[in-house]
Amino acid sequence: MPATEPVARWTVEQVLSLAPDDASRKAGNKLASAGQWSGTGFDGTGAVWGLCKGSGSKPYQTVVDTTGPAYKCSCPSRKFPCKHALGLLLLRASGDGSVAQGEPADWAAQWLEGRRGRAEAKQAKQEAVASGEPAAGPADSTAARKRAERRAERVTSGAQELEQRLTDLLRGGLATADRTGYALWEETAARMVDAQAPGLAGRVRELGAIPGSGPGWPVRLLEECGLLHLLDTAWLGRERLPEPLAATVRTRVGLPMSADGPPVRDRWLVLAQYDTPDGRLTTRRIWLYGRESARTALLLSFGAAGRAPDLALPVGVTIDAELTPYPGSGLRADLGRQFTPAAPAPDNPPPPGGSTAAALAAYGEALRGDPWLDAWPVTLRDVIPVPSEGGWQLADAESPTALPLAPAALSRPGLWKLVALSGGAPVTVFGELGHRGFEPYAGWEAGSEGTSDGTVRLI
Template structure:
């Protein structure tokens, strides 16, 4: 079981994989921590460093005080402990220690952990043994399951919430109708006030998904030329969601689950578990109000399935769940309900993550657009769909940048969001005018690149002009994953 700071460690008998600099930096909670960690990534401020076989790394880092900071990292979690006062996880000292090992393994020799590090590691591993023992007993039927919740009370709560959401949906429909009747120009004059008030009413109705989409409407009038068209499109999607909620009892099961998720009702991961060798494609954080959401994209080598791990952290703290980009882990995932079934929960990990040099099979630009179209048929509110493009070249155009087929006449515009990040220039530098394999999100706003692989070794590992499919006979091409976010 992969656990994080504050949880229990993964039991492992094999040596942990050595992380690359890019993978370490991907763990940073923010840019400030990334820069500060970089400054501590050399041997200068460190003393008494060491590591052990199961994956622990420790050291003393000189700071402004008289005593050095004690830093220890269990990379099998990963989990971190540092005597510094920082409330960020990982802190700059943990990042610096991992960067030191990534760039100069000789500076972190194999050794027995000192007492202060050993106590923490021993406690984590002891608790892991207890968790494993409890799981084994539960599987053998020796531990009685907890009693079920009162089904009648649960049904009443669900009915009351459905009534509140229904009232919120009717109010939202009335406000959308008033906007269209009065003309979209009124939205530009009222600014954010109208939408903030409406979003607050959706929160009161216990429909946070509707509230989030309503808040986004407030920014559209200030988004530049063509905003009335974009506002009308988003209002139409909201109307479609309202209508779907009102007729949810007549929808197919997967689509009904998607509608509930879009409205803001949560459901546990309850699909059939999928065990596979999962390649970590990308990891990035995005602020969502007062919390930070972390998205980790995985690709299953045997199943050909793409999965999303989603976790959240309070303001100023990164979410606990973290995986180094580019590693492959043998693990079991449980999908959440919904049409696309992209989101999943990481259940059990078997062994330690490894560097395999694998990459996912790719599709052409035409295949990527077709995959997004099929996904829209299942979820009309989908902004984008994860795809891997094979043999594409970043080229400039009159409207910005595009990813063009190396041997075709099709191209996808690079999404505006990527143009303001270093992603585009890393992509151009990696390409050097040659073809690449690129993983990202393909949607109505263009293609947002999240990771890339150079063309050395030949192409992107095969595929067809359709959604990614299992490729059991395709040998992985050795290449390091280059994160673009």
């Protein structure tokens, strides 16, 4: 994507937000020195490249296209981005002049031209589909419909079998569920996989981890069994549901869905990015906020076990792009055409936000459309982190209400970043509110006149 001026460089914190794990952050920091690199440079289109010393005789060829962003390195690492890409971007972010503007090296230019050529071809295909050109012939559509019908039948059989399993569990008494061991749950989950209902399989595995997990586990097991029963019955009676709720049910049981809503073009602020591994798959969640539309959107990408997902956007940048929403009541969308590279914006205030009471109301309203929702994105305005009995909470600066921080947030270093950012003064915080509490991901420091200074801080 050509540009008349150099693309603004990312900050150190934004680069580190791309790292797939803490080990990569540490390794990338070690490589962020000019002595490790040669042949470095950047250009006005968002490309950064360089040669990094390695253990072999040849240096690693590393190139980054920040308009994606996308990465290429000749090292054997399976992490994405690798430590060399992080080190190169950190060196560029330092602004010490060791990465100078120029023309890409031949090896970097070759990869950049190929990548951008493929991106243009993909964009042309998307525009052709949007203009009404058929994406598949009648025969393909008929075959796809038959495959979907066969899968729906398998899911229905799996849901009926799961209902019988829940009935047997309740008949035998929840208090005895810890005596059966995890094998029975895993067997049931495997049956759901055979029924092509991975969403049901995942919830069954979560049920199997509850018995014996601590005081009050029978109550937690009953709650989760109730939600699973609700999902089963919703699937079995999906024809009678409103379409948004039916779409949510299809998503929850694990049927593949495609983004098919009208594209929304906006200047999207990247609020948060984090990974959730489950041993089989790594799920990356990227939260965005549209400046003009005032919409919050979620980008999901996936990586096989041991590999980070491809899509990565540094927290705090703004990107002019189209997002295509998925059906249902959720906020998931696909990233479409990008009109400008992801770059820091000079005026980058947080989303409007609201009180803790307004956040609770928003979460409750979201549950009406998706009863299986674990958490909902909210921005809290003018809150102060304060210690509470057994943890921390975010207290409203102007009212006596507060939200407890989720247990997961208490064990992360980000808690102390949030406390340091506040210093006892009100701050604006973005995160996810769920039945376990609030988990913060980004914050904004209040200015001298009570307004945000526009800098997103990773929490």
